[in-house]
Amino acid sequence: MVSKQILEEQIKAQGDLVRKLKAAKESKEKIDEQVAKLLELKAELSNAGEDSNAAYSNQKFTLKTPKGTRDYSPQQMALRNSVLEKIISVFKKHGAETIDTPIFELKEVLTGKYGEDSKLIYDLKDQGGEILSLRYDLTVPFARYLAMNKITNIKRYHIAKVYRRDNPSISRGRYREFYQCDFDIAGAYDPMIPDAECVRIVFEILKVLEMPSFVIKLNHRKLLDGMFEACGVPATSFRAICSAVDKLDKSPWEEVRKEMVEEKGLSEASADLIGEYVQLNGKADLVDKLLADDKLSKNKSAVEGLEAMKLLLKYCDLYGSSDKVLFDLSLARGLDYYTGVIYEAVLLADNASSSEEVSVGSVAGGGRYDNLAGMFDPKGRQVPCVGVSIGVERLFAVMEARKAAEKIRTTETEVYVATAQKNLHEERMRLCAELWAEGFKVEHSYKKNPKLLQQLQHCEEYGIPLALILGESEIKNGVVKLRNVTTREEVEVGRSKLADEIRQRLQGGCQNGS
């Protein structure tokens, strides 16, 4: 634990920063972010023993959200909802249904599914009755749902929060409570047809979110296994070597090789053979080349994986997603349960020091898992599944960074009804009711006598496109002043023509699309 003295110094420095930002009239978001850090530090100090901050002395406890969690502000929610809407529109384009499951499961449902990560599961207190845990992902509850309801085929998406008692780096946007967004196709179908649709869905989602550059890497667990076998890896080491290969997106080959040889006891010769294969990536021509490869062509599992890959690439071509897919032998994926195709989408960015594009992070991943649902079926009946998990938290972060300069609307209000003189609030309320009845999104001040300037400032702050201004003369003459908030241009409109005029202006692009 950081000492109290250090914390106090950090708080002082952070307080200075906040005051500087305020003095420089920085954006509310920027200031709020630093204030949040200040509050975190103060909370830590309070936990560290005694609370030296007088402002908190009336508080019996620290005013904060639980560690690793956060509230979502209206700005964050507006952005998240617009991103999720776009993702859902893609799922619906492909005929997906949605389901929901409880936030907690019987602990036994989760037991034995996550290996050593099981220690990250949140348990509920035993208050008499069942022993429960918060869900760790959406895949295990989905498999439980299939088995419990004896469902043999379904195409569903599920967007919901999951929980992991990790010590995540909050500064890098990782939390203990976060959203997952899964799409899966369950059912016994013909090879690679549902698998190719999952790839197409990832393709469409990254297009609809206007990600400038990305690649969807593909590989196959059977090819990996066959390759390991052909390179002389003992069968008992397949998963361990696979998880070493999985680190190639973050570590150079030399380190991965070292792990294989020194930690996992692989021979240097085997490691070097693997090293040659995992550098390879390409398209259908690479599949053909490997089908003709001396070692792989003699291995049943490798040939099966390559044939499957060939079919998948052909289907990706038919589905129009092939210009973004890449068959990549270094792709391994961490999870044990995959049984067939695996894929992972990564965003690319220009590398400043070369003309190459480099990966800036995985935004979707998945694969085929044909044996998971069977673990829940009393008779062990399998339901083949293939699916993809969209990394929405990272996509939210990318979109937040992209929109940081833009003002995100948190409401959809179209018209603000303002008054220019005192004691006209009843006129204002009457006009609001008229416009609500016409179906418009309308607000006015909850104060009887707000200042006109404040009312107009509210419109600008919230991006409301139109303001109506009522004064005594307007009321007498049966008109209202209609103001375009952006251009500040004003015209008088007769009350009887008002709804049509508003409708026309909103259709004419005056509406501030969020």
Added chain:
Amino acid sequence: MVSKQILEEQIKAQGDLVRKLKAAKESKEKIDEQVAKLLELKAELSNAGEDSNAAYSNQKFTLKTPKGTRDYSPQQMALRNSVLEKIISVFKKHGAETIDTPIFELKEVLTGKYGEDSKLIYDLKDQGGEILSLRYDLTVPFARYLAMNKITNIKRYHIAKVYRRDNPSISRGRYREFYQCDFDIAGAYDPMIPDAECVRIVFEILKVLEMPSFVIKLNHRKLLDGMFEACGVPATSFRAICSAVDKLDKSPWEEVRKEMVEEKGLSEASADLIGEYVQLNGKADLVDKLLADDKLSKNKSAVEGLEAMKLLLKYCDLYGSSDKVLFDLSLARGLDYYTGVIYEAVLLADNASSSEEVSVGSVAGGGRYDNLAGMFDPKGRQVPCVGVSIGVERLFAVMEARKAAEKIRTTETEVYVATAQKNLHEERMRLCAELWAEGFKVEHSYKKNPKLLQQLQHCEEYGIPLALILGESEIKNGVVKLRNVTTREEVEVGRSKLADEIRQRLQGGCQNGS
């Protein structure tokens, strides 16, 4: 615990029922419901000691969701999402933002907020670190959010799950995990203007959900307190007597009177005085009558409450919601924290034995609570709030019952691409990709060679309005057969004109609106 023998008999009877339903070819929903009950019984038997059901013998644990929780099927989710969309559209018409908070809070945040219901709070296990509990409602997290972020005004809605370790009657649709849907206006404004907007919002929501008959009852805590004082209730008994009055929607006056006198020690004379007032309900004329009432007109709190009610009724009139509001002196609301106006919306139905309409249940409730946010502020700063909680679970149940006869679409698929002969799956995939690129919602079979009949049955089952049928002759001639699934009428359309033709048909109402 029910004995094993009784359970076995129940399981036998339930199994017979399921078989009968299946033999009678009842709807899948009906059968599934009874199967679910059968599984519940089997699970109970399994818990009761040993599992006599062979089917479960491979299972190490009972395959079920935790007690008091359930999965939501695609049908339920489709209905819920359509109801929530309508409710959210009303919130947006009134300029509301949305926020989200974590599913759990520091236990201390919840402590002391729910009185004796605190025993229903779900605690998380102490796994080292903070002591956490699942949220019990959305109001306390909202107050914590306001204080923590020093927000003095916001108009927000929040739709999310909450958790109560109750022993609810599942058969009456009550659960331990359920949705709440709250709308609140925080901020220091002029009297009754935000309060009247909350009433208007309830009015609009029940209209947009096409509830045939409802009433929004209004009352005021200050009037209740003044009335109790005027009737000789000791100040220390106000809340106790208030909670007795709150039972008038379920119990007759005689029982409530008995509780007041025998359990709460009120004098018979006082109880009788209260009994006269709580029978009263009406509109503005009742307010005037009570303002002239001997006892009430002399009581400061009662007069304040009545003046407030007068203003609220006037504003409801201006907002066009007055034909559905009723000033009702029997409305008390259970929660302690209300400080001003209180309201509750109830659905009405024709009483079979008389011409009167009777209440069939509360679907929204709320009021003003000016002191709650201050409980979280280190300096005790108050943020006045008024809000309403929409009883979405009950509304879902009402809508489910209403739609039971209708088929609810769980997908939005517009076009299904079918093939009439074998080995045309690549043609099908190519056509799907063309139509996805045009923005249509399109599906096809994941099987290479599905039977045409099965493909068309899928369209009927899922309510897909249009099917495209590709055969060898169509491919040769550059056409497709376009089939209206409902009328079964088929026409040939040239490939180049296909997108336009589909668009026209979907616009022409062929689209099956869900």
